[in-house]
Amino acid sequence: MRSTNRHSPGDALLPRSDPGRLAVFTCAEAKDDLVTSVTSRGGRSHPGAPAERPLLMVDVDGVLSLWGFPPDAAPEGAVRFVEGIPHFLSAAAARHLLALVPDFDLVWCTGWEERADEHLPHLLGLPRGLPHLRFARDGTSGRGPAGRPQADAAGRSLHGHWKLTAIDAYAQRRPLAWIDDCLDPACTAWAATRTAPTLLVQTDPAQGLTAAHAERLAAWAAALAAK
Numbered sequence: 525m526r527s528t529n530r531h532s533p534g535d536a537l538l539p540r541s542d543p544g545r546l547a548v549f550t551c552a553e554a555k556d557d558l559v560t561s562v563t564s565r566g567g568r569s570h571p572g573a574p575a576e577r578p579l580l581m582v583d584v585d586g587v588l589s590l591w592g593f594p595p596d597a598a599p600e601g602a603v604r605f606v607e608g609i610p611h612f613l614s615a616a617a618a619r620h621l622l623a624l625v626p627d628f629d630l631v632w633c634t635g636w637e638e639r640a641d642e643h644l645p646h647l648l649g650l651p652r653g654l655p656h657l658r659f660a661r662d663g664t665s666g667r668g669p670a671g672r673p674q675a676d677a678a679g680r681s682l683h684g685h686w687k688l689t690a691i692d693a694y695a696q697r698r699p700l701a702w703i704d705d706c707l708d709p710a711c712t713a714w715a716a717t718r719t720a721p722t723l724l725v726q727t728d729p730a731q732g733l734t735a736a737h738a739e740r741l742a743a744w745a746a747a748l749a750a751k
Contacts, residue, residue, distance in 0.1 A: 578699035578721070578745055580628035581657075581691055584636050586705025586729035588617045588648065593730040606643050617732035618648035624738055625651060627745035631694065632656035633687060633702065657690040685710045695720070699748055701741055705729045721748055 582588075589611040593599060601614040624630075630651065632640040637656050645652040685708050691700075692714070701723040702711075715722040723744050725737050 576698060577627065577629050578701060578748055579695055580624060580630050580741070581633035581695075581700060581702040581704075582621065582630055583702075583704040583706070583727075584632070584634040584640055584644070587703050587727050587732050588614055588621070588644065590614050590617070590732045591729055599731065604647050606647075607639070613644075613648055614732045615648070617734075618644075618650060620733045620735060620738035621650065624741055624745075627742055627749075628701065630654050633691060633704070635659065657687070657694055659686060659690055685714075688714055701725060701744065703727060703733060703737065703741075705732075 590599060590601065591612060598612070599614055600616045601612055603610050604613050605611075621630075632654055634640055634656070636643075637658055640656055641652065641654055644650050687704075688710060691702065697720050699721040702715075703725045704711075705727045707724055707726045711724060715724050721744075723741070725741060727733060727737065
């Protein structure tokens with residue numbers, strides 16, 4: 525079974541340059557900005573149809589499970605053990621995520637896969653029964669024949685970030701926002717060329733989902749609903 529985390533909370537005691545414990549998937553390159561937002565051009569796929577709530581793809585490590593903060597300035601939260609692995613779970617990030625529930629259809633988009641729904645509702649008071657994406661170890665979504673080149677409906681390559689194929693297959697033409705601490709240029713290019721509105725929000729793993737992120741997401745969802 526894969527580890528549910530990329531870093532343990534003990535990494536908060538290490539210099540930020542220490543890579544900590546790594547799981548199967550890691551960032552392809554370092555991030556320059558703490559928050560990256562890209563809104564694609566385009567509207568609803570079916571003009572005149574009732575508006576759907578946008579999807580909200582939610583990562584766990586670096587969004588709700590934090591690391592890398594100074595040991596004398598720990599954020600609000602506590603260390604919890606998940607299948608024997610310690611995680612610093614942010615109570616503040618959980619509150620911000622809960623505030624977004626009325627505006628979005630939440631989907632776990634994390635290497636935790638089904639374990640997010642198994643553990644986080646009782647550890648952080650989050651909704652139970654949320655769907656989750658499943659990722660194959662070879663970087664494909666697990667939805668197509670093994671070895672087939674991965675591309676979206678328009679034929680664009682989805683190589684470059686291990687979550688993109690699964691996200692694209694699940695979301696199809698629905699508007700979506702994606703919260704993650706590990707977004708790369710492939711994510712930005714994919715978002716900019718979607719026909720449905722798309723918002724990327726990149727977090728700092730030492731802070732996770734903040735009030736500013738939540739306010740931006742809520743305002744974006746409200747603007748979509750008003751169209």
